[in-house]
Amino acid sequence: MDFDLSADHELIRRTVREFAEGEVAPVAEELDRTKSFPYEIVAKLGALNLMGIPFPEEYGGGGGDTLAYALAVEELTRVDSSVAITLCAHTSLGTQPIYLFGSEEQKREWLPRLCAGELLGAFGLTEPDAGSDAGNTRTRARLDDGEWVIDGAKQFITNAGTDISGVVCITAVTGDGDGQGNGATREISNIIVANGTPGYTQGEPYRKMGWNASDTRPLSFDDCRVPQENLLGPRGAGFKQFLHILDIGRIGVAAMGVGLAQGALDEALKYAKQRRAFGKPISKFQAIQSKLADMSTEIEAARLLVYKAALEKDAKRNFTLTAAQAKLKTGRLAVRCAEEAVQIHGGYGFIEEYPVCRFYRDAKILTIGEGTDEVQQMVIARALGA
Numbered sequence: 001m002d003f004d005l006s007a008d009h010e011l012i013r014r015t016v017r018e019f020a021e022g023e024v025a026p027v028a029e030e031l032d033r034t035k036s037f038p039y040e041i042v043a044k045l046g047a048l049n050l051m052g053i054p055f056p057e058e059y060g061g062g063g064g065d066t067l068a069y070a071l072a073v074e075e076l077t078r079v080d081s082s083v084a085i086t087l088c089a090h091t092s093l094g095t096q097p098i099y100l101f102g103s104e105e106q107k108r109e110w111l112p113r114l115c116a117g118e119l120l121g122a123f124g125l126t127e128p129d130a131g132s133d134a135g136n137t138r139t140r141a142r143l144d145d146g147e148w149v150i151d152g153a154k155q156f157i158t159n160a161g162t163d164i165s166g167v168v169c170i171t172a173v174t175g176d177g178d179g180q181g182n183g184a185t186r187e188i189s190n191i192i193v194a195n196g197t198p199g200y201t202q203g204e205p206y207r208k209m210g211w212n213a214s215d216t217r218p219l220s221f222d223d224c225r226v227p228q229e230n231l232l233g234p235r236g237a238g239f240k241q242f243l244h245i246l247d248i249g250r251i252g253v254a255a256m257g258v259g260l261a262q263g264a265l266d267e268a269l270k271y272a273k274q275r276r277a278f279g280k281p282i283s284k285f286q287a288i289q290s291k292l293a294d295m296s297t298e299i300e301a302a303r304l305l306v307y308k309a310a311l312e313k314d315a316k317r318n319f320t321l322t323a324a325q326a327k328l329k330t331g332r333l334a335v336r337c338a339e340e341a342v343q344i345h346g347g348y349g350f351i352e353e354y355p356v357c358r359f360y361r362d363a364k365i366l367t368i369g370e371g372t373d374e375v376q377q378m379v380i381a382r383a384l385g386a
């Protein structure tokens, strides 16, 4: 077992860390405060070939593996979660379905511009009545004269409403039956909908607790017509497809958890060495040292779980269990580390000038998005055979 990163992996970690510290950190507070989408940063990430890390170079991707992608996400989140989730949702949720299930034509049409960061991809699974119970999709698509006619609504969708949002892959009920022409099971399919298609509208952005500079909106489809060829993969395969996409997405969100926790620790350690009380730096008090030591230990353990999930995926092994474990572990860890970091900052941790204040607000969604903790526990228990 080799715990050292390869030279290529070290390079991507170093590149993204330098970018995050040099380009993202100086503007993160302002973007969050003004709730401004980070257009310039996305353009720079595209120029650095980071908006399509795990996709083949022939489609404009970075030709990297899942570990490279996880490292990049971790390093971005160490500094700012809004930028990280923009890249993460775009890559694992928006672009991934087209890469994995799209026809050659669909890949050629969309992937180069998505991987370049010229366009953003989104994934529309969640609905007002279909969150954890994602198969309860109410959005319907019926075939009419060679077109899918889509009616329905999506909830909490990332990246769909920016000036550069190009495409959303949505789940929709496309008929009763199992997709093989028999049975009464509901048939769900994935369909590509381009921004600008008449009948597809994005609602106002939500007022959120965190991830303030990322774009999250409700979507609605009203007699929205797209060509029949926009179906992604076989008709009726949508349920299986989105479960696989969620498995992959969990590795990215788990990398966000490690990154946020590490960022919180780094800020807390820096502050603890500067802040003096009772005549010495607070880092010299055992109570503070215990917090820092526990954070560091837990982060290292969680990081290994995330990398294991990435390596399992890259080795083409089943990674469902490890990805769910990594997501469960890191979401909770991010919340706890952000809280401890605020505690170490005392009253200053409650003030927005300090990054840990933003980290605290940004952490909570990591136990909810991409499947709640309770959903991860269900996935893990199922894998254990419970």
Ligand SMILES: Cc1cc2nc3c(=O)[nH]c(=O)nc-3n(C[C@H](O)[C@H](O)[C@H](O)COP(=O)(O)OP(=O)(O)OC[C@H]3O[C@@H](n4cnc5c(N)ncnc54)[C@H](O)[C@@H]3O)c2cc1C
Pocket: 089, 093, 122, 123, 124, 125, 126, 130, 131, 132, 133, 155, 156, 157, 158, 159, 208, 211, 216, 365, 368, 369, 370, 371, 372, 373, 374, 375
């Ligand atoms: C900022 C943000 C960005 C998002 N981005 C996207 C996106 O890009 N695309 C997308 O499709 N979705 C997105 N989501 C949606 C997100 O994935 C869902 O919010 C999440 O899956 C939970 O669904 P829900 O909100 O409907 O909660 P619910 O499913 O209603 O859950 C409510 C509570 O009940 C619990 N619960 C539900 N079922 C069970 C059960 N069987 N056993 C035990 N407990 C259970 C849950 O764990 C939770 O605690 C985003 C959400 C947010 C807030």
